[in-house]
Amino acid sequence: MVWVVQEKEFHWFIFQEGEYHRQKPDEAGYLKSYNFSGLCLDVKALLDGQIQKVLLVLPQGIEPKNISSFWKIYSTALRTSQKLELIPD
Known part of the structure; x- marks a missing residue:
């Protein structure tokens, strides 16, 4: 992720x-994670400084299995000092 603040780009x-390929927003203007189904970023809200809207959209559609999977990988990486690697769905 790259946030180019002065140019108002994300x-x-x-x-x-x-x-690496630059992802294009969907029809709603959201960028979506390939690692965690349902994790979305409202780019327009982010660039307009509407942080409350960003936070409302961010977790939409996240399935509990994805959160659980992430924390399992993350906690294992922390315990073993391994590099955190996420495998796309």
Whole structure:
């Protein structure tokens, strides 16, 4: 993720087939995570400084299994000092 503050731009890159690709917002203007289904970012709200709206949209649709999976990977990485690697759905 890259937030270019002065230009009022936000870029979310995904790693596919050995290369980074800039993700395009969906029809609602949201960028969505490939690692956690349902995790969305309202780019317009972010760039307009509407943090409350960003926080309302952010968790929409997140399934409990994805949160549980993330915390399991994260806590294991912390305990073992391993690099945190997320595997896309």
